[in-house]
Amino acid sequence: MAIEKKTIRLLILEDSQNEAERLVSLFRNAGRATRVHRITSSDELAEVLQQSWDLLICAPSSEHLEPSEAITAIRRQSKDIPVIQLVADNDSDAITEALMLGARDALPQGEDERLILVANRELASLEERRARRTAEVALREAEKRCQLLLDSSVDAITYVHDGMHIYANRAYLKLFDYEDGEELEGMPMIDLIAGEDQARFKDFLKNYASGESAAELGCSGVRADGQRFQVRMSFSPATYDGEPCIQVVIRAENDNAELEEKLREISSQDLVTGLFNRPYFLELMDTAAQRAVSGTQIASLAYIRLDRYGEIAADLGLAGIDLLLTDLANLLREHFPSEVQLARFADDVFTALLPGQSPQQCEEQLGGLLKKVEGHLFDINGRTAQTTLSIGVAGLSEQTSKAQEVVDRAHRCADELEGNAIKVFNPADELAAAANRGNLTAMVQQALENNSFRLLFQPIISLRGDSDEHYEVLLRLLNPQGEEVPPGDFLSAAKEAGLAEKIDRWVILNSIKLLAEHRSKGHNTRLFVHLSGGSLQDQTLLPWLSVALKAARLPSDALVFQIGEPDAVAYLKQAKALTQGLAGLHCKVALSQFGCALNPFNTLKHLHVDFVKIDGSFSQDLSNAENQEALKTLLASLHAQAKLTIVPFVESASVLATLWQAGVNYIQGHYLQGPSQSMDYDFSAGEE
Template sequence: MSLHTQTANLLLITTETSESERLLGGLREEGLASKSVSVPNADRLAETLTQRGCDIIICFASDRDLDLDAVLTAYRKLSADVPLILVTDGDTDAGLTIKARRAGVRDLVESGDSERLKLAVARERSDLFRRREADTLSGRLKDCEQRSLEIIEVTSAGVAFIQDGLHVETNPAYLGLFGFETKDDVLATPFLDLVEPAAQKRVRDILRVNTSQITSTPIEFDLVCRRTDGSPFGAHLLAAPSEFEDEPCLRLILQTNASSPAPNASNQAQGTGNEIGLISFLAEIEAHIGNERLVDRDFAIFYIRIKNSADLLRDLGLTHALELFEEFAKTLVEIIAGTGFLARLGDDGFGLIVDDLGAFEAKSLAERITSQARLPGQRRATNDTAADCEIGYFLVSDRAAAAEDIVNAAHRLCIGHDFSERNHVPGQQPPTSLAARVKQEVEDEDGDVNIARKIEYALHNDQLKLVYQPIISLMGDNQENYSVLVRLLDEEENLLEAKDFIGPAIRSGLIEEVDKWTIRSSIRVIGEQRKAGHNLSLFVNLSEDTFRNPSIVLWICDCLREFDVRGNWLTFQFQEELVVGNLASLSKLVETLKKIKCRVAINRFGVSERPELILQGLSLDFVLLKPSFAQGLADDADKQQRLLQLATLAKEFNVKSIVTGVEDARALTVLWTAGVDYVQGNFLQRPSPTLEVQA
């Protein structure tokens, strides 16, 4: 609405209602006032203004029965921005004018001058609404600034604020980019010291320019920067004027060039510098991955390990064994001969990246390397047919995990399988009947297409539904915790459970859309329930595709802000079987989720042989034990012992334990004795579309 068309609500302070009605009628005719309320004195002035939503106060100082001093005193105590106009009699003395001005009165108008009063009300109305608009814009600006700082904290680009050439603030990605351990280290370092000499003149020119002289369009160019260890890297710089703590400064955004060479990469295949070799290998993986962790071109990762290296070190001694490993490395370089990017990742391990390989080509390359990469003949065992190395390979396509996770996957396949067994190649499915496999793939594809169509229909027609299952505390916690489950209503009004459509959603690439719908809907429900006075907290599962998306946290922040929900009212949970293969990716994600105060849980906990490694690697709030632990628990001593071990282990890491799948009352006694914190299951309550715990 235009400021010129807005009307003001008036508060009239007078005991003479006839005079006030006359003046009010004139203001209404001019469209300056809409509603009004009259009070005989200034008692409870602040309360009246708040309850009645008044914009302007008109006090009739000419009213002999009115205590003007009390009005001015009460007005001085107001915290609200409400202008006051005094209507006086004709013989206003200088003392009253001074007293009114000191109290903050905006204008004094003689009682007979209706035109002057109209002008005064119009002016004060316009000024008041403009001040309110300015306050609103100021609040929005502060929200935007806060939002920008939150985004800066979680973005993968390096961001720094520079004043007089020095760092005044940086984000974690900036520290990692240059290799600083703490923020204090970089705050004492001039930005020019982090730039190669060839680019220093251009950077110096930008730093010398007053920030007010830089246009709002960022200045951007490519340059070469230098890490704390002296190694160079290419980056793209964007510089723009900004403010930090109300002081003008320069905001720098640095993004590494994927094509920039990794330090000392040329020597890695020959086996020099294992640590640098790993760094360059990880950098090469990242160069294959674009925005949103999407793979620009498919590639294969091979991990090649010298077989029985520990025995060779023991039998031949350190120096002779290392010489042997060096000879093997040279042989490997000759075999690869430009096939891909090769790096030495350890004394006995090598990494290889090859583009555009399918499963069949990767298998053929692994077989060729295994048959040809041999230790020097005079130092090998006499069995000439045995392979001298082990290989694991991992095909990367679609959305990729962190580079560390990709390397770890290939390494696990290498150490977990013997490639000499030709019927069981690492990275491949065990051989089955070709006809049976083709038939199964066709059936799965047809079924997935049908379910994918139902999912798309549900997403576009709001046919996904949330149901909730309570998580009950055994220790007297008053938090209202619920696990969120998703149901799908198709075109024929058939209700599908998650187990019926989640698999096809993953295979058809729709799981991220389902997850986003679930997250936003859950946050909206939390906002509604919290406003209604319920102490609600929801547990939401994230799939692998979703948590690999680096922008998912920013999207979560938007949802939290949209519905005014705090992060600690939301718990994100990950399946344990996905954690081991994505530990590096999840470690970064969990750290970021903690920054926005969200809680983190592992679902189906207890599957891995060494669950303590997960508790050590991730900062968790909860572990949800797999449902099979609760099945027949009261009669199974082994299960009871294992459950006690897991609950005790969780307590050692200050993590709350939740047992799911509880189906009978006898299990509750065992769980309480074992020190389990929470329970969940159909025995307590089946999933329900309502958020009320049933008796």
């Protein structure tokens, strides 16, 4: 799923322009794109509050507008803009005062890392609040549609709160022979139940409210004229007008009631074991997830897999394995209390839904099950069989919106076991688990979080006696098994997930750091760093880059930013603006993969480019005279425009004479040196 890249709309109350710019660069260095406005007066604040903003950062004080006034103005307008108040010292009174005024947090000025962490927390919280408000609107719309469906339903439906009717649809009124809903409002539902069934109905409601009862009840109903009839009621939790209540659906009993009940039972059962089947258990999981999200009741799912199932099935045969499964199902029934819902989930898998328990709380009970099964001798038609279990456990909590995710987590935990063991899902392992499963996006996210990408350097060597040191920076990613992931694969996944710009910034920052260290040893080195299509469109890149280069005390021309021709063609307007901006910063620009567009020189007209790297296809099979001519023609046109040319993929000495005659400025390839983790090529070796 692609992650939407969100620009933060940031307000800053700070008299110093330099300090405001420093704060903005903090966010940009942290990979957050920002649109910023600095407030200089109360009138200006009133004006900007007409727009939508994500965060306000207040300096300890301001001559133009006191932070307390800004916070008050936001509260007065009922704007949901989190405020972070900076304080001059770690003054607990000032912090408390800011929090009492309505700031979301207050912290000492200058604690930059903490500021970013707090800001990220508040921005995430703001997104949650906005999502909740959107969900509330959607819920109201859904409730309106639901009300229309209720009114027109052929089933008799009522909503009951504390045993009293609060709503009844037309079918319900007709069933009990009432003219108007107002006649039933405030009337206890028990009044519509026959006297001999009232005590049973009362007990049922009490047990249902505590979650200990089934969801169906059969009893006698009483119409307004006193006539009795048999009904079957289905109960489910609901809300009506924002109030928690019980929805009751009533169907009049008929001659086929027993048959219907039997069919319902069969449709929810596994035919071999008599436990619930997979579809019905997933419905139970959905209901449990709803209870967990609403805070009513947590639960845990145990994913119980038989070890060596294939081997045992081959040994016992189909009839024998069915007997073993039936015996195991009975063992599960005996082991777990009655409120635990059990299912046969797959051929070799049972599941148990344990209400009211966290995964940690049910570990002991599941450990007892492991021992019980390990020591149990299964009698299969006079033969003895033994087996063990692998149990994965995951919890349903207020953060569990999808039951299927819980099943997947418990399943993964069981799959990771060698046998006869329990593994409880750890939320912190989610990213690592996804990476282990080969999810490229997860691997990229993990590499960004753990700083675990690798940078390699491949020399770009002059054919014209230029002694400057040039290297192209190449990014590599290792999978959890330690194998290199093809760059095209993980970069494509990163692009889809909206992470390409983050990767670019990671590469730039780490290249700058390594280059500054390398140049301090007396090397006059330049690095070619690739920019993705996403970075071409990122308007915050140039100001961020300016700050990063100054901080590293590097000359701007130490970096050559390389843009691929396909990206330049696709985003020509943005590429033009970026190359002009880079020229303004005195950075060099290279256009790579050149020569494959329909009109490559048209692209060059619009871009401020210093180097042009020919597409690798032009340096293949240069023994062919036609290919040589095509390359020479392309190079001659580029040299006429005073562009420095680079030919990559030089794999043998045989092409060097051709390239030299064609006037190529620089070459790159495995013949000279492949990508290496260090910048150690001897550039003086080739000088005559």
